[in-house]
Amino acid sequence: MRSFVRLLHCLVTLFILLSAPALALAADKPSQPEEAELIVANRHIATFRAEFGGATPRARAERAARRIALAGESSKPLKTNTVSYSLDGKSGIAIRAGDQILFALLPADLEADASLPLEVEAGNAAQQTQRVLDAYREQGDLKGIARGVLLSLLATAIAGGLLWTLLRAGRRVTDGVQRRIERKLAVTAGVGWARYTYGLVLRVAQIVLILLALFLVDVWLTFVLKQFPITEPLGDHLIDYLFRYAGHFGDACLAALPGLVAVAIIIVIAQAIAGMLRSVFDAAQSEHLTLPGVHPETASATRRIVVGGVWAFAFALAYPYIPGSSTDVFKGVSVLLGFLFTLGSAGVMSQLMGGLVLTYARALRLGDYVKIGEIEGVVRELSTLSVKIVNIRNEEITIPNAVLLGSAIYNYSRRADQGTMLSTKVTIGYDAPWRQIHALLIEAARRVPEIRTSPDPTVYQRALNDFYVEYELFCQIHEAQQRVPVLSALHASIQDCFNEYGVQIMSPHFFEQPAQPVLSPKSEWHAPPAAPAEATKASN
Known part of the structure; x- marks a missing residue:
């Protein structure tokens, strides 16, 4: 254990000795100061990236800005120039206004991959400084300021008139489209795509008018800013931003054009295939065409499924060509919609x-x-x-x-070609002859015109209950939709027949055993309208 501790101590000491030079170099390496831009009178002059004379780049920029502002207040015009210098072993180029040094540029102020030498950068900074001094001097000229104010007022009046004209034009377009919609709806009795078509045209016209108004405001603001020396760079930047964004928009439209053409081609092909499939399944539904496994009843549903599959496949093909489909926003929206559809589609x-x-x-x-x-x-x-x-x-x-x-x-309609079956039940006591009940029920069915005579109505004794016999009459009708009224007419006919022959429709219940057996006498077994006993024997 003691030898292991000694070995571990030696390894730690060796690691400290090896890492000490690297730590010392990291501690001695100076941190890169934050760069600062020199902007005066809305004009960019230079960028400071190095310290000079103990001053940070930000301090150098603030000091140079104050000196340029003081030089701009001079009553006599000053000319800028550059002069090279060397101080404490550091060389650079100073920018002067007259005999006054405004600021200096060092080689360290250039970017690491700068393509222009320090002399060229200093010359450009001197030119920008001269423009700033000239702007300060022109800003103090009352005649120039008055001229700028008058031109600005004139431009404001012209811009206001043009905006008012655009507003009136927008109202006329809106009113005209509304009148066309009302006339079209009056002709088509409120049916058709006129409302939506003209509504789309109206929205496009409104967007165009808004873009024209924004362009007019941009041009007016640019013109006004350029009338004054101090704000002139802002006007240049404003119009540059407008054309730059318009260029980006145009480039985006041109880049999206091949994808839109591909989407249009896919839609046209899918529409043609879907139209052909609709025609085929419509013919199968009308029984003008026979398709294996497709019945006329299932042709409509099969058509919807197949056409839906065609459009789903077309969407899968067109999705990569849709502009913006590869962006994170589009993907996030797709995931959200899929999640919502999954949650709400179970039912x-x-x-x-x-x-x-x-x-x-x-x-x-x-x-x-x-x-x-x-x-x-x-x-x-x-x-x-x-x-x-x-x-x-x-x-x-x-x-x-x-x-x-x-x-x-x-x-009840599926087998209507063979006749729709109709049935009804009656319960009669045991004292009524069953042959008579059969004959009464069949006679009642024959009296209803809507009941078919072929096949003949049939009566079955469905149950021998405790107190009565359950009879059920079966017959066929021509139309299943007439089931309820025919059944009502059959019930009325049954009541009439039983009343005519003096047979009670009743299901007796006994509170005590009758004194005599409740039987149907044999002499009444063939009571009318039942067939006589001789006819029954002969038939047998």
Whole structure:
């Protein structure tokens, strides 16, 4: 353990000895001072990057600005020049106004990759300083100031008149478009794309007018600023900014043009393919064309799915060519929309899948007379999310597709070519002859014109309950939509027939056992309108 401690001590000492020179060099390395720009009268003159005489670049810039301002207040014109110097082993070039030194430039003030020598940079700084001194002298000229004020007022009046003209033109365009919209809607009875088309034209015209107004304000402000020596550089910068941004916008438009052309080509091709597919599936829906696996009932849904897939594929192809699609903002918005769609589409997707299942199961068609749970009526609309049914009371009932998947659907129209079956039940006591009850129910069905005579109505005894017998009459009608009124007419006919032959429609319950058995006498087994016993034997 003692030898291990000695070894560790030697390693630490060696590390300190090796790192000491590097730490000393880092401590001795001077930090780079922050550069400072010399700007006077809105004009950039020079940039200081090195210390001189113990003064930082910022202090040098402030001192030079004060000296230039004092030189500008001189009553006589001063000419700037440059002179080379060497002080304490440091050489540089001083800029003077007359005999007064304003500031100096050092080789260290140049950028590391500067392409111009110090003499050229100093000459440029002297020229800019001369312009500043001239601007100060011109700013004190009352005649020049008065001329600038008058020209500014004149430019303001002209700009105001042009802005007023643009405002009036905008109002005329708005009123004209509004009148065209009203006339178009009056002709088309409020239907059509006139409102949206003219609205788009109106918005484009308003944007153009706003851009013209901004350009006019920019030109006016530039002209006003250039009338005064001190603010003249601001006017130059303002118009430069305008043309620079316009150039950037034009470059962006030209750069986006190939992508927009590619998007347009993809849209045109997708539109042509979608139109062809619509024609094919419309022909399949109207049974003018037969497609494998596509029925007329499922052609519409299949068309929507296939066309939607075509447009989804077209969007995937066009997405990389959309201007700005590769920016972080576009990607962030896409992620946000996808996240919101994922959260809110759970219920919608279940309804969509339910609609697809119902469509391809061919359980419903438009115009079918169906019964779903307690709801009975005609199917008026089949959508991707719900089914609309109109009942006998002319009430429109909307049933979500997810509910339909868990319900039994009775479709009375699907087999209408073979006749729509109609049934009703009656319960009669055991003392009534069953042959007579059969004959009465069949006679009642034959008296209803809407009930088909072929096949013949049929009666079945569905149950022998404790107190009565349950009879059910089956017959067929021509139209499923007439199910409710025909059933009502059948019930009325049953009551009339039973009344005519003196048979009570009743289901007796006993509170105590009757004294005599409740039986149908054999002599009444073939009571009218039942067939006589001889005819029954003969038929047997």
